[in-house]
Amino acid sequence: xxxxxxxxxxxxxxxxxAAMYFDLGEQEEKCIIEEIPEDMLVSGYFLLExxxxxxxxxxxxxxxxxxxxxxxxxxxxxxxxxxxxxxTFTSHSSGQHYLCFQTHSTRFAxxxxxxxxxxxxxxxxxxxxxxxxxxxxxxxxxLENSLSYLIDQMMYITRQQEYQREKExxxxxxxxxxxxxxxxxxxxxxxxxxxxxxxxxxxxxxxFIAKKLI
Numbered sequence: 033x034x035x036x037x038x039x040x041x042x043x044x045x046x047x048x049x050a051a052m053y054f055d056l057g058e059q060e061e062k063c064i065i066e067e068i069p070e071d072m073l074v075s076g077y078f079l080l081e082x083x084x085x086x087x088x089x090x091x092x093x094x095x096x097x098x099x100x101x102x103x104x105x106x107x108x109x110x111x112x113x114x115x116x117x118x119x120t121f122t123s124h125s126s127g128q129h130y131l132c133f134q135t136h137s138t139r140f141a142x143x144x145x146x147x148x149x150x151x152x153x154x155x156x157x158x159x160x161x162x163x164x165x166x167x168x169x170x171x172x173x174x175l176e177n178s179l180s181y182l183i184d185q186m187m188y189i190t191r192q193q194e195y196q197r198e199k200e201x202x203x204x205x206x207x208x209x210x211x212x213x214x215x216x217x218x219x220x221x222x223x224x225x226x227x228x229x230x231x232x233x234x235x236x237x238x239x240f241i242a243k244k245l246i
Contacts (some may be wrong), residue, residue, distance in 0.1 A: 048155055053151045056080070061134035064152070068189040070126040078133070080152040081116045096150070097136045103127030112136055126195045157188035 054062060068074060079212075080096055098119045099110040133150055144234045163240060 039190050052153075053149055056133065056135050056150050058135060061100045061132055063132040064154075065128050065130055066130045066154060067195075068123045068126070068156065069121060069195040070122045070138065071121065072188070072191060074123065074129075075118060075120045075155045076117050077153045077155075078113075078116065080135070081149055081151075094148075097134045099132040099134070101130040101132070101221065103129065105130070141243075145239050157184045 040059060052064075056062060066074070074096070077099075078096060094115045095113055096115070096117075097110065097112050100108040100119075100121050102108055102123070102125055104125070108124070109119070111119065113119070131154070133152075134150065
């Protein structure tokens with residue numbers, strides 16, 4: 033295996049150390065749901081490997097198809113990758129986005145039928161700070177990258193707050209509509225009960241008069 037691939041794998045392991053993982057079978061697709069604000073850049077790093085053996089990751093037959101759908105279930109991106117890689121997309125609307133992963137190998141040559149483990153790390157916002165930047169001696173470049181990273185994080189937090197406010201406004205409107213309907217239903221029920229009561233009293237009075245009981 034080349035030095036470049038080794039470095040990439042080490043970088044993936046460091047980035048995915050605190051990320052999620054789940055198992056996949058042959059030709060099996062699994063999806064996760066992410067709440068993403070509008071116009072947000074999303075980056076995902078993944079690493080596919082078997083549960084027991086580390087050598088299987090180098091098989092050229094092994095790979096993942098990544099499909100991203102927006103809240104309306106429209107496909108934002110769909111691309112085939114190898115056993116490890118990075119995907120990026122930009123959201124066009126706020127809401128729940130579906131990130132789906134499926135192994136596209138036709139047959140596992142050595143480990144047929146074995147369950148695979150997919151490591152996944154999803155990051156939102158433009159992460160401009162490059163790990164290699166820490167090794168440079170240009171302090172101005174480091175400061176510029178750090179400042180850009182902070183600005184991107186502030187923009188991400190602002191968009192998240194705006195998205196939460198939109199959801200709160202929608203929930204508040206739904207609650208007000210529901211309360212209004214409940215109030216009107218209570219008024220209608222009360223009116224019906226009073227009308228039935230008066231009608232029964234009148235019928236009973238007419239009955240007593242007809243029988244000359246009063």
